[in-house]
Amino acid sequence: MTNFSDLALSPKVLKAVEEAGYTTPTPIQAGAIPAALEGRDVLGIAQTGTGKTASFTLPMIHLLARGRARARMPRSLVLCPTRELAAQVAENFDTYAKHVKLSKALLIGGVSFKEQDLLIDRGVDVLIATPGRLLDHFERGKLLLTGIEIMVVDEADRMLDMGFIPDIERIFSLTPFTRQTLFFSATMAPEIERITNTFLSAPERVEVARQATASETIEQEVVVFKASRRDRAAKEKRHVLREIIKREGDRCTNAMVFCNRKTDVDIVAKSLKKHGYNAAPIHGDLDQSQRTKTLDAFRDNELQFLVASDVAARGLDIPSVSHVFNYDVPTHSEDYVHRIGRTGRAGRDGKAVMICIGADEKLLSAIEKLIDKEIPRAEVPDMPGPKDKPKREKKPKVEAEAEAKPATDTKANDDAPPKKQRGGRERSKPKFDDKKVVGMGDHMPSFIAKSFEERKAS
Numbered sequence: 001m002t003n004f005s006d007l008a009l010s011p012k013v014l015k016a017v018e019e020a021g022y023t024t025p026t027p028i029q030a031g032a033i034p035a036a037l038e039g040r041d042v043l044g045i046a047q048t049g050t051g052k053t054a055s056f057t058l059p060m061i062h063l064l065a066r067g068r069a070r071a072r073m074p075r076s077l078v079l080c081p082t083r084e085l086a087a088q089v090a091e092n093f094d095t096y097a098k099h100v101k102l103s104k105a106l107l108i109g110g111v112s113f114k115e116q117d118l119l120i121d122r123g124v125d126v127l128i129a130t131p132g133r134l135l136d137h138f139e140r141g142k143l144l145l146t147g148i149e150i151m152v153v154d155e156a157d158r159m160l161d162m163g164f165i166p167d168i169e170r171i172f173s174l175t176p177f178t179r180q181t182l183f184f185s186a187t188m189a190p191e192i193e194r195i196t197n198t199f200l201s202a203p204e205r206v207e208v209a210r211q212a213t214a215s216e217t218i219e220q221e222v223v224v225f226k227a228s229r230r231d232r233a234a235k236e237k238r239h240v241l242r243e244i245i246k247r248e249g250d251r252c253t254n255a256m257v258f259c260n261r262k263t264d265v266d267i268v269a270k271s272l273k274k275h276g277y278n279a280a281p282i283h284g285d286l287d288q289s290q291r292t293k294t295l296d297a298f299r300d301n302e303l304q305f306l307v308a309s310d311v312a313a314r315g316l317d318i319p320s321v322s323h324v325f326n327y328d329v330p331t332h333s334e335d336y337v338h339r340i341g342r343t344g345r346a347g348r349d350g351k352a353v354m355i356c357i358g359a360d361e362k363l364l365s366a367i368e369k370l371i372d373k374e375i376p377r378a379e380v381p382d383m384p385g386p387k388d389k390p391k392r393e394k395k396p397k398v399e400a401e402a403e404a405k406p407a408t409d410t411k412a413n414d415d416a417p418p419k420k421q422r423g424g425r426e427r428s429k430p431k432f433d434d435k436k437v438v439g440m441g442d443h444m445p446s447f448i449a450k451s452f453e454e455r456k457a458s
Helices: 011-019 027-037 052-064 083-096 113-122 131-139 156-161 165-174 190-199 230-251 262-274 288-299 333-340 358-371 397-404 410-415 452-457
Strands: 042-045 076-079 104-107 126-129 150-154 180-185 204-207 218-224 255-258 279-282 305-308 323-326 350-356
Touching (some): 011 083, 027 204, 052 180, 076 131, 076 165, 104 131, 126 131, 156 180, 156 190, 180 190, 333 358
Parallel strands (some): 104 126, 218 350
8 A cells, every 4th residue: 555545545635634744554554444444453563653642543433424423422442541642632633533523532631531521421423531530520420332333442551560450351351242342562472362362352463563563763782880879879870861862962952851750850850951952741640721731841852851651651642752860770671662663753763861870770671682683782871970178197106206295394284364154264273283283092081080079079
């Protein structure tokens, strides 16, 4: 196939695709769209950045163009693992369905239930949601899933990694068994096979790339360094990140920096801002409005560095990211593929650099085994040395001994002016007998020698 017109899509959908600037379908689109248009279940496996979102949005718009939604009974459902990915899918529907009268609703956390309830009450053709918020609406009696004709699970492997298996199974049980199911994912772990065997009926398997492979347009390298001291490890690691950014120079037009922990996301973003870089954090603990604002600023090139947790690793379509920096080695090997997949999209060149400390070597080996490729090692940037302290001048041995020897001249002590105590009172000079030290040995005070009667009489 050479263009979208060969995919038997409706003229209105083809017009929207053409206006969006696309002429040739990607391999996953060319394989999945015809099977979806025939009403078959689809199991799509392709590396990130290959156009999986359009693989299910285009046939859904085509199939849903005829019909009418009823109140609280959506006609189709798209499940996404994160709010950002769900919002992105909604944007794709707006782009491709602008010539077709279809309504949609976006159900994600961080947004008022009341606004979402109003949309559902009117009736929606396309419902795009995260599993948690979808079940919240269902349990409140605001939503029925018995009218679902097409169900899509996007980034299915990520759904399973995030612990959504029970929620996914429950949602499937709430939809009609006659539905059409589309599974799309960048990787397909063995444990997901049980889910697909249970809920998909004779699916058309479309696999356009080997599982867990990175795009060939992405240049990869890893910087392995050892901290000088354990208590300096975090500070030196942030220094390494800044030096790598400096080394890339003007080639780094914008970049995503990935951390394993949310606390590190905030710390790294604050560190980059402190050193003059235009950076901002994004992770699951931030308010949804703040996350949306930060992501929009990065898309519009108002923000150069987006420091993120894995909440932003999957499915986000930001075409022009020049670099990806893995501040931490991901604990799950598959996450490495998704992280670096934010660059080198749609045939563009990209670069991914990962920082690895000694404790991460096993994780690095697992990643190289997964992608079946050794990641080239890069030189460690120069580390800042300890601050130079002024050296103390060594005094001659004779002078040092003289200073350490206490003064024995009692006359000099007697002539010294009396020292003042606190409160301004002068402290009397100690009086010493040069001949003999008086104590309790040979000398006995006279009052002790007196008898009791003598002391009583006196």
